[in-house]
Amino acid sequence: MRITARGAALLITGPVLLAIGFGFGYPELAVLGCGALVAVLLAVGYALWRPVLGVTRRAEPDRVMRGEDCGMTLTVRNGSRLLAATLVADDRCGPTVVPVPVLRLRPGNDTVTEYPVPTSRRGIVTIGPLRVVRRDPLGLATVGRAHGEVARVWVYPRVHLLSAVPVGVVRSLDGRVDRVPHGTITFDALREYVVGDELRHVHWRTTARIGELMVREHLDTSLPRLVLLLDDRLAAHPDGTTGTGNDLTADSFEAACEAAASIVMATQREELPLALQTVSGEVVGGDGRRPATARSYLDLLAEARLHPAGDGDDLDGAVARLRHRRAGDTLIYLTGPGTNADLGLVGSLRGAYPTIVVGALGAAQAMRAGVEGMVVLSAADGAEFASEWDGVRGW
Template sequence: MPTRRGIAVGTAGVVLLVAGLVAGYRELVALGAVAVLALLVALLWAGWPPRLVVRRGVDPDRVTRGDDCRATVDLRSTARWRAQTLSAVEYLSTGGTVPVPTVRLRAGAHTTTGYVLPTERRGVLDVGPLEVSRQDPLGLVAATRRYGGTTRLWVHPRSHRLSRVPVGAARSLDGVVDAVQYGSITFHALREYVPGDDLRHVHWRTSARVGELMVREHVDTSLPRIVVLVDDRASAHTAASFEETAEAAASVLLAALRAELTAELHLASGRSVAGGSGGDGPGRARPYLDLLAELTTSADASLPRAVRTLRQRHRGDTLVLLTGADAVADLDSVGLLRDVYPTVVVGVLGGTGTGADGPSGRSLPGVITLTARTAEEFAGRWDGVSTW
């Protein structure tokens, strides 16, 4: 596309060319012809598409907010005879761009360049495509083309270490959760048979129908399970309290995994992650942190609906509700969960950090309420609870 300079040169060339022909001045005709020819050459120069193969990598593809993350772009020229000088930017799904260092590629050569990605905000960032710009030496025409697809980066919320978590069940003397009760093993799902499975668990009727061995998978429903419910209603939060809520949820979930508890994450809008337990490795915590990275406020989320869903779960769990200070008036329904969950904790983020009952007071009967301005302050109040 012609730049402002190109439009001015082209317009002036046409005017001079016409004026020269009408007035019979060869000099004006020559000057106008040179200007128009310069614009045409610039169109060919800049309009000739760069011949490139672009590959992009992001390392690591999951980071905690504020950590370093670098993208690497491999550029390979497929041109046969001419060198290419490339000026490019990477598009981001947030609407911004990241400049890529200018490179010069000989025909058939390849090079690798990199740049730092912004990780100051929690969320999911799609990086790409790469937009390559070309401009003629006179600056008359500039052309841009996009190469490559997109690469996704998950920016997880920060977390604050919690010293302990409520288990909602007794522990053995060696510190390991020990709450197995007779008859607590229940059917969970059917899956394909793998060598080593007990043949007594084969579901023959389903196996005959699908044509391959299917076995029943069972789970122990008595194992302590900590359920984290994040109130993602738009009406419950300010922008600041929502980010603090995400950090508080990450803190509780990582503490539960370190304590070898089974953890579940539920959003008031309906999405959930369940099933992880044991250890705090990145692979086990990844599904929870990914969902927290994708977390946005929802106008359709309903806290009463989420409470009704969680009331249908079996006894023996611990429930942690994390919400914003704007939702304090909507928490009456949470008290209904007290007869299902032995321990119910409500964290109110973005509040004043104090209350009539103290930092860890019980504003609802049988419910531990922790009010804090930030997730770091919430972690301190959490560890300050003497008994669950």
């Protein structure tokens, strides 16, 4: 609650008038002082009354590509049976504030406000909560409260069409053209049973031991398996850095996210397994906690941010994890302008990953491969990366 300047003036002058009125025998001044204090008390009580509001919001859609249209529909309903809501309200949509008309909202009625959600930047746009300010008629006191839940809109990086993806070392017997899995089917892991799983895949011994249905998950090792490592270290993207905290980003990092999104959509189109990892440790696919779906991959790319030194700034650890648990046969490393030390460190994985592709985004000039057999694609932005990618022969 906040007392306005007018209310503070009455709180100061009220006791003074009372003191002068009683001390010098002026009842009129005493009445004025008492009225001032009573007015402030009534204003506080009026402002403290909490309106019964129902707030619902709906984003259409809640996941969009950068630059696409997205709208928010906000509905505010007065749940009171007797009293009308006379309020001043505004909704926060990312960095902007949107006014919401709630003046003289009758009991049982609602008001609907629609406004666009900014999608010019990759990331997560936080919307809400609705901030409602109640003020007394004399303007002596105001109370601001938050109503409703916070909604989020995922803004994905732009996707550039890639005509092909690496085929890896081991190929399916009939190639990837017919999209039919062939080759060696091997046991990969045990997981909990979900509706739709075949009962012949149930591992009864483990089920009996833990008391829950567990099924065997198999992997076709003849299909090429790709690993995408996104460098989200601030040290890898030193130029063009903007924002602070969780909004810290750089032009080269935005280009790397666009390149990663393009690769994700290309692998989804070709129905190829992909493990997406960040240097800071986030994983989708492979052993990641999130399911390997296009939405999960793109959600991670929308949430990705740059980590300063000491906060996920450990390329050595990421390389060690990839070496310890080989997640595929083709490694794609997306970074900033790139340094020889970083390329050499990633090149040390050549024994575990026969094919290594490096995307140096934001590079002023072409980078050279750190080891033999490494393909380095230097590009200024995501569109140029897609062009360089499609220009590689032998995919």
